[in-house]
Amino acid sequence: MDSSLVEGGLNVTLTIRLLMHGKVSKGESVKKMREESGxxxxxxxxNCPERIITLAGPTTSIFKAFSMIIEKLEEDISTSMTNSTATSKPPVTMRLVVPASQxxxxxxxxxxxxxxxxxxxxxxVQVAGDMLPNSTERAITVAGTPQSIIECVKQICVVMLESPPKGVTIPYRPKPSGSPVIFAGGQLTKLHQLAMQQSPFPIAHKYDFFIFVIFPLFNTLMAFVCVPSAGMDASAQTGSHELTIPNDLIGCIIGRQGAKINEIRQMSGAQIKIANPVEGSTDRQVTITGSHASISLAEYLINAR
Structure with a gap:
C-alpha cells in the first residue's frame, strides 16, 4: 500500500483521533469543515482540559478536514504573534491518538x-512511551509546517492501514479533574510512601503518578474525611470484581518478577489474581477481591499501568 491510496481515497475509510488542549469551538467553523470536507x-x-476530535470518512474527506484544522491552528498562532515579542513563529503542533499495538x-x-x-x-514526530491514562492508546506528537504535518499524518495512516490494531483497544477518554475514586486513610499513606520512595522509575514517572492519581482525587478524599461514617461503611463492605486484560498488556501489569502487581496489591490492600492463559484466547482474566475502596484503587492502578 502506498501514499497514493491515502491521497486518492479509493473507497478507503479512515478514522483519525486528535487530542486537543483547551476549549474547542463547536460552532460555525466546525459546521463549515463538515460541509466543505464531507x-x-x-x-x-x-468539562475537560482536553478534548478528542474524531474525523471519520473517505480519505479525501478526512484530509480535507484535517487540512482545515491545521490551517485554523496556524491562523491562531499568527494571531497570537501579533502582540508577542517573540522573533520566530513556533511550529504548528498536533497530537494523534492511536492504539499502542500499532x-x-x-x-x-x-x-x-x-x-x-x-x-x-x-x-x-514523537511517539509517547507510555499509554494515555485508563486506555491502551498512545499519543503521537507531530510538529512542523502545515504541509509537513499533513504529509506526515498521511504516512502514519498508511502504516496504520497496513498494520491493524491487535487485541482489544481501550480508547482514551479525557476525564475532568476530581475523578471519583474512594481512598481510605491507610491507602493514601501507602500511595504517598510509594510515590516518594526511591524506585527504578525515572523522575518524570513520579510526577505523572502524582498528577494522575493523587491530585485528581483530592476532592474525593476531602469528602471521605468530612463524612467518616459513610466512608467507613463503604470500606468495610467486601466483594470482587473481574477485569479482562489483553495478553500483550499483561506484562505491563505484572512487571519484572511480579514487582508491579505486588506494588498494586500493597497500595490498594486488595487481593489480585491473574488467571493462566487460555488456549485460543487473546485475553487474561484478572480478579480483584477486597473492600469497595480497595477494589476501586486497584482497578484504577491497573488501568493506569
Whole structure:
C-alpha cells in the first residue's frame, strides 16, 4: 500500500483521533469543515482540559478536514504573534491518538520507520512511551509546517492501514479533574510512601503518578474525611470484581518478577489474581477481591499501568 491510496481515497475509510488542549469551538467553523470536507467530525463532550476530535470518512474527506484544522491552528498562532515579542513563529503542533499495538510498526526496527517518516515529511514526530491514562492508546506528537504535518499524518495512516490494531483497544477518554475514586486513610499513606520512595522509575514517572492519581482525587478524599461514617461503611463492605486484560498488556501489569502487581496489591490492600492463559484466547482474566475502596484503587492502578 502506498501514499497514493491515502491521497486518492479509493473507497478507503479512515478514522483519525486528535487530542486537543483547551476549549474547542463547536460552532460555525466546525459546521463549515463538515460541509466543505464531507467528513464526520465529532468533538468529545465534558468539562475537560482536553478534548478528542474524531474525523471519520473517505480519505479525501478526512484530509480535507484535517487540512482545515491545521490551517485554523496556524491562523491562531499568527494571531497570537501579533502582540508577542517573540522573533520566530513556533511550529504548528498536533497530537494523534492511536492504539499502542500499532506503535511498534510505526516506529519500526531500531526506529527506522519513524526516522524515514521524519525525513521524507520534514516534520518532527514523537511517539509517547507510555499509554494515555485508563486506555491502551498512545499519543503521537507531530510538529512542523502545515504541509509537513499533513504529509506526515498521511504516512502514519498508511502504516496504520497496513498494520491493524491487535487485541482489544481501550480508547482514551479525557476525564475532568476530581475523578471519583474512594481512598481510605491507610491507602493514601501507602500511595504517598510509594510515590516518594526511591524506585527504578525515572523522575518524570513520579510526577505523572502524582498528577494522575493523587491530585485528581483530592476532592474525593476531602469528602471521605468530612463524612467518616459513610466512608467507613463503604470500606468495610467486601466483594470482587473481574477485569479482562489483553495478553500483550499483561506484562505491563505484572512487571519484572511480579514487582508491579505486588506494588498494586500493597497500595490498594486488595487481593489480585491473574488467571493462566487460555488456549485460543487473546485475553487474561484478572480478579480483584477486597473492600469497595480497595477494589476501586486497584482497578484504577491497573488501568493506569
Amino acid at each position: 467528513a464526520r467530525i465529532n468533538i468529545s463532550e465534558g 506503535c511498534g510498526s510505526l516506529i519500526g526496527k531500531g526506529g527506522c520507520k519513524i526516522k524515514e517518516i521524519r525525513e521524507s515529511a520534514g516534520a518532527q
